[in-house]
Amino acid sequence: MRTEPSSAEVRTGRITLHELQKHYGRQMAVDNVSLSISPGEFISLLGPSGSGKTTTLMMIAGFTMPDSGQVLVDDNDITRLPPHRRELGVIFQNYALFPHMTVFENVAYPLRMRRVAKAEIETRVRRVLDQVDLSTLGSRYPHQMSGGQQQRVAIARALVFDPPVLLLDEPLGALDKKLREHLRNEIKTLHKELGKTMVYVTHDQDEALAMSDRVAVMHEGRIRQVSAPRDIYRRPADLFVASFVGDVNLIPVQIVSGAVHGPAHEALPSMHWTGADTKATLCVRPEHLCFDTPTTGGSGGLKGRIVDATFVGDATILEFLSDEGMRLKSKMLNLSAGSLPGIGESCVASWAASDAIVLTE
Ligand SMILES: Nc1ncnc2c1ncn2[C@@H]1O[C@H](COP(=O)(O)OP(=O)(O)OP(=O)(O)O)[C@@H](O)[C@H]1O
Ligand SMILES: [Mg+2]
Incomplete structure (x- = not known):
C-alpha cells in the first residue's frame, strides 16, 4: 500500500x-x-x-x-x-x-x-x-x-x-x-x-x-x-x-577460443571470455593512439600513413589510414617540444593493450 x-x-x-x-x-x-x-x-x-x-x-x-x-x-x-x-x-x-x-x-x-x-x-x-x-x-x-x-x-x-x-x-x-x-x-x-x-x-x-x-x-x-x-x-x-561519451575508434575484432584476434595483435587486450566465438569491437580513444616511424615500430602495430591533420588549439587531430584501409583518429596535444607526424608520412599506429576496451555487444 x-x-x-x-x-x-x-x-x-x-x-x-x-x-x-x-x-x-x-x-x-x-x-x-x-x-x-x-x-x-x-x-x-x-x-x-x-x-x-x-x-x-x-x-x-x-x-x-x-x-x-x-x-x-x-x-x-x-x-x-x-x-x-x-x-x-x-x-x-x-x-x-x-x-x-x-x-x-x-x-x-x-x-x-x-x-x-x-x-x-x-x-x-x-x-x-x-x-x-x-x-x-x-x-x-x-x-x-x-x-x-x-x-x-x-x-x-x-x-x-x-x-x-x-x-x-x-x-x-x-x-x-x-x-x-x-x-x-x-x-x-x-x-x-x-x-x-x-x-x-x-x-x-x-x-x-x-x-x-x-x-x-x-x-x-x-x-x-x-x-x-x-x-x-x-x-x-x-x-x-563508448561512442556517445567522448570520441572513440571502433575496430572490428573476433573472439576465438576466448582470445581477441584482430589487427595490431600486440595491442590487443587479453580477456576472460567464456562464451562462444563471436564478433566484437575494440574501442580505442583518440588520445591513446600513438605513432612510431615504420623502422622503430613494433611488429604488432598497424602500418599506414597520416592522411589529415586538424589544428584545434591545444591539440591536433590526426587521421591515420592503415594499409588495409582502416581509418583511425588520434588526438595529440600540441606540446611546446616535440613534433607530430605530417600529412603523407608513413607510420605505425599502436596503443597500450590496457587502454583498449573489448565490447561484445
Ligand atoms: N508531451 C509529450 N507529448 C508527446 N511526446 C513527448 C512529450 N514529451 C516528450 N515526448 C517524447 O518523448 C521522448 C523523450 O522526450 P524527452 O523530452 O524526455 O527527451 P530529452 O532527452 O529531454 O531530449 P532533449 O535533449 O531534446 O531535451 C521524445 O521522443 C519526445 O518526442
Ligand atoms: Mg529535455
Missing part, C-alpha cells in the same frame, strides 16, 4: 526510481528506468535529444505522471503527490521565470505559495539572492537581465524554500561556452556548500563528466550505464556509451 507523506517528511534527499515507464502514443519516452540516488549526490542524466531525460526528471518533479513504476523520496512513495507538495527545487530548461514579476518577486513566489510570513520572505529572498550574487538586482525584471543572470534567478527561486533536492534541466543550455564553464563551477560550489541532492539533465558530456559524482547515460528511454565519470569514460558498458 502507498504511503503519502506530508511534504515536511521529505527531508534527506534520497531518491529511488523504481521501474518508471512513460509512453506518448506509440513512443516509449521512458522505458523501465530504475535508479537509486544517495542523499547529497550530484548525478547527471546524460543522453542525446529525445532520450527521455526531461521526461524522467519531470516524473521526479511530479509534472509528468508515469504509466507505471514509483518515485520514492526517503522511502516515501511520492508518485502521486502533486509537484508543490514534493519539496523539490526545479530549474527548467528555459528558466520559466515570470516575466511580469521582478527578480525579488520571482524568487519569493515559492514562499508565497507556501504562505510564509512577509518578514520571513524578505529575509530568505535577500539571503538567497546574496548566495547567487544578485543582491543588487532584486528590482529588475527578467527581460532586463542577461541569460546568465536569469539563470541565477531560476537557481535562487529553486533554492529559496531550502528543498533537500534540486532538479536541473539543461540549466546552462542557452549560454555561451565561457559562461557555461563559469556557472558550472558555481553550481558545483553551491552543491558542495549546501550538500543538496542534485539531479542534473544535460546532453553535454563534458558538463556531465566534470560536475557529477555519477553519470546515468540514457538512450531511447533507457539507462544504459550508471557509473562514476571516470568509469563511464574508461569502462563504457556498451557501444552506445
